[in-house]
Amino acid sequence: MKRPALTVLAWLLPTAALATLAPRWLDAGMMRLASEVLLALCMAQMWNLLAGYGGLLSLGHQLFIGIGAYALFDFTQRTGLSPYLLLPATGVLGALAAMVVAPALFRLRDAYFSIGIWVVAEIVTLVVSKTAWLGGNAGLTLDMSTLDDVELFARVSFWLACTLGAGSIAGLYLLMQSRLGLAVTAVRDNEVAARSVGIDVQRVRLVTFVISGAVCALAGAVYFMGGMFLVPGSAFDINWVVMMLFATMIGGIGTIAGPVVGVLVWFALREVLAVSLGISGGWYLIAMGCVAMAVSLFAPRGLWGLWPPRVAAP
Numbered sequence: 001m002k003r004p005a006l007t008v009l010a011w012l013l014p015t016a017a018l019a020t021l022a023p024r025w026l027d028a029g030m031m032r033l034a035s036e037v038l039l040a041l042c043m044a045q046m047w048n049l050l051a052g053y054g055g056l057l058s059l060g061h062q063l064f065i066g067i068g069a070y071a072l073f074d075f076t077q078r079t080g081l082s083p084y085l086l087l088p089a090t091g092v093l094g095a096l097a098a099m100v101v102a103p104a105l106f107r108l109r110d111a112y113f114s115i116g117i118w119v120v121a122e123i124v125t126l127v128v129s130k131t132a133w134l135g136g137n138a139g140l141t142l143d144m145s146t147l148d149d150v151e152l153f154a155r156v157s158f159w160l161a162c163t164l165g166a167g168s169i170a171g172l173y174l175l176m177q178s179r180l181g182l183a184v185t186a187v188r189d190n191e192v193a194a195r196s197v198g199i200d201v202q203r204v205r206l207v208t209f210v211i212s213g214a215v216c217a218l219a220g221a222v223y224f225m226g227g228m229f230l231v232p233g234s235a236f237d238i239n240w241v242v243m244m245l246f247a248t249m250i251g252g253i254g255t256i257a258g259p260v261v262g263v264l265v266w267f268a269l270r271e272v273l274a275v276s277l278g279i280s281g282g283w284y285l286i287a288m289g290c291v292a293m294a295v296s297l298f299a300p301r302g303l304w305g306l307w308p309p310r311v312a313a314p
Contacts, residue, residue, distance in 0.1 A: 160225075253302060
């Protein structure tokens, strides 16, 4: 077994044991909060894969989160199958959505790509909100008829969040150790030089885009499955991208550990500002923006970049 695989295995085994035992110590509220953190970490890592490693800054990744969530709710209602069995289909649909929009979006460069994917996400939001069989603005409720153990459902939702959170870190680490990972960073650093050594730039970008879209769709499905209800405004909320961007930028874009730090900071600030101090609405976003500006000014490489180079390497 190669060294990267051994490293991942040595990290995943104790993580899996901790996740298995966690429901014994955490109540329902803490399990839901932990699930939110883990799913946000997964989303931030996928945004980081595309922007930090692939060089494509997305402002429309809520597109995949909403598609995954709506696919799970609709498929469950139509087929009568357990939502657990249908979760893989949401990832497949997210990948297909990425492949469908990629040819048009990849013709755009830099800020035009960012705005283009945001426009696509807004169009899909409007279509969903006006589609009667998707619930329109009233939204959808998850069909729970196949599930008869609510406590088990809460635990399984938590374990799925743990799998996605830990899996996104391990998967990104292994990807960056592979030939594809080297090609991705080469394209990001210098597209012309990458082409000159035989790298298929469009193919590399498509693969990263599809992976990012598929996993975000899966994370969105798991998130809303835990809440058992969704509406277009929450599923396709641009604040999903705000969270991903904030966490990745302040933690350290282009590093694996950066989004981990950034997500923890995001949720810590949310709890302090919104819950403890009662700051919400516009003031809450202003406070978050001030933190982001301060980190950008005094730690351009993110909070993870403040650590010594050997420690901050991942």
